[in-house]
Amino acid sequence: MTEKTFDQQNRRRMETRNKKKKKLFISSQSRNIINNNTEDVAEDIISKLPEPLIHHIFSFLPTKCAVSTTVLSKRWKNLWISIACGDLKQHQKTNRFMDFLDNTLISSNISSTMQRFCLSCDNESFDANRVREWIVALINRKIEELILTVNCTRPNLVPLDLFSCESLTMLDFDFGKEHVLDFSQSISLPKLKVLRLSCILFKDKELTQQFLSNCPTLEELVLCRCRQEDLDVLSFSALRLKLFALKGSLRERFCYNLRLEIDAPNLVSIEYGGWLPRDFLAGNFPSLVEADLCHARDNEIITLNSLSKFVRLCSNIKHLKASYKCFQIFGIANVPLTSFPTFNNLVRLEVDYDYPHFPLPSMRSLVKFLHLSPNLESLVINQVPFIQELNGYELTLNTTPHCLLVCLNSLELRNCKGLPEEMEFARLFLKHAQVLQLVIFRRGTSLTSSCETMQQLQNFPRSSTRCSFQLL
Secondary structure, eight states, X not given: OXXXXXXXXXXXXXXXXXXXXXXXXXXXXXXXXXXXOGGGSOOOXXXXXXXXXXXXXXXXXXHHHHHHGGGSOGGGTTGGGGOSEEEEEESSOOHHHHHHHIIIIIISOOOSOOSEEEXXXXXXXXXXXXXXXXXXXXXXXXXXXXXXXXXXXXXXXXXXXGGGOTTOOEEEEEEEEEEEEOOOSOOOOXXXXXXXXXXXEEOOHHHHHHHHHSOTTOOEEEEESOEXXXXXXXEEEOTTOXXXXXXXXXXXXXXXXOEEEEXXXXXXXXXXXXXXXXXXXXXXXXXXXXXXXXXXEOOSSSTTXXXXXXXXXXXXXXXXXXXXXXXXXXXXXXXXXXXXXXXXXXOXXXXXXXXXXXXXXXXXXXHHHHHTOTTOOEXXXXXXXXXXXXXXXXXXXXXXXXXHHHTOOEEEEXXXXXXXXXXXXXHHHHXXXXXXXXXXXXXXXXXXXXXXXXXXXXXXXXXXXXXXXXXX
C-alpha cells in the first residue's frame, strides 16, 4: 500500500468519525430541549377556550374536519359532538358509519341544540330504523334545519313527532324512490319557512291539506315528483309563501288529473314543471315577480286551457321563462290579443324552443306575445332553428311590436351553431329593434366559424347605431 493511499483512507475514517460526533451532539441537544426546557414550549391556548366559543369555531368547519380534532387530546374527544351543524355523506353502507352516528346523536348525553343536520346516503340497504332514531334524537335537540337524502322505501321512516317540532325552520326530504309519508292528527310547525319534498306519496288527502296549510310562516315550498292516491284537488293556503315550485317527471303524470288551488297573495316566484294540471284555480298573484314554465308539458287531454288560464294570472310578472308550449296558446289556438292581459311589468323573457317534437313552434306566437309586452328590455331565445318559419324563409313583421321600437336593448341567442336560421332571426331583430344595444351569441357544441358568424352579424343593417355584438 502506498503512502498516498494510506493517507486517503485515514482522511475518510476521520470524516466519518466527525459526522457521527456531530449527529450525537445534535441528538443530545434535542433531548435537552425536550427534557429540560419544556417551559419554553408554546402554551396550548385554543384548548383553554370556553366550549361555547370552540363550538362556534366548529360551525365554520366541514363536519369531517371538526371530527378530526378528536385526536388532539382527551378534552377534544367529544367536543365536536355538540356542534350546531352537521353535514355527513355516506356512499356505502357500513356499520361503522351507522355506529358513529348512533354514538354521536343517541348515546352521547348532549343537551345542546342542533342548528342544522344534513345526511346524504345513496345506499338502499341503509338501516331505516336507525335513521328514525337519529331523527328522534335531533327533535330532542331542537333541530332547526333537517336535510335528509336517502334511497329508502320502507314505511315509518319519519317519526310523527317531527310534524309538531316547534323549532324546525327547514325540512328537506329526498327519498330517491317513492316513499309513503304519514302525518299525525296534530300538525304544528310554527317556525317552518322552507319545505322541500321529493318522491313523496301522500296517503291521506285531508292530512296532506292540513300539513301544507298549518305552516303559518312558510316562505318556500318545493314539491318534486310528489303525488297522492286519487288526488283530484291540491288546495292549500300559505299567506307568507314567496316561492312555490311544483315539479313532476316527464315520464310519469303526477299531475295528470289534478286541479291546483293556491292562496298565496305574497307569492314572488313560481316554477312549474312536468304535466300540466287539469285546471288552475288559483287567485291573483299581485306580488308575483318571476315565473318559470320551461318544463311544462301538455297532458294531451286538457289541451292548453289550464296553461292559458294560468298565464292570465301572471300579468304582473317582471321575468318569465317559458317553453314553446306556452306560446302555443297564442299560435296554434289562434287566441286574439284582446283575450289576454298586457304584461306591462315584463322586462325579461326567456323562451326555450329546445323541444324536438313536431309540429315545430310558430314564430307568430312569439310575435304576438311581444305585442303584449310593451316594456320588454331583454329577450333570450334557446334553440332558434326549431322555429317553424325559419326553414328557408325570410322573416317579416307586418306590425313592429312596441317594445322593439322603444325599450328592447338586449337579445341573446343560446346554443348557436352559426346556422342560416339563427342569422335570419338575428337579422330580423337588428332591422326592427331601434334601441338595441347588445346581441349575444352563445356558442353551442358545433359552431361552424366564429369569425364568419361575427362578420355576418356586423354586415346586417341595423336600426340602432349603438348595437354591439358578443360571441361567448
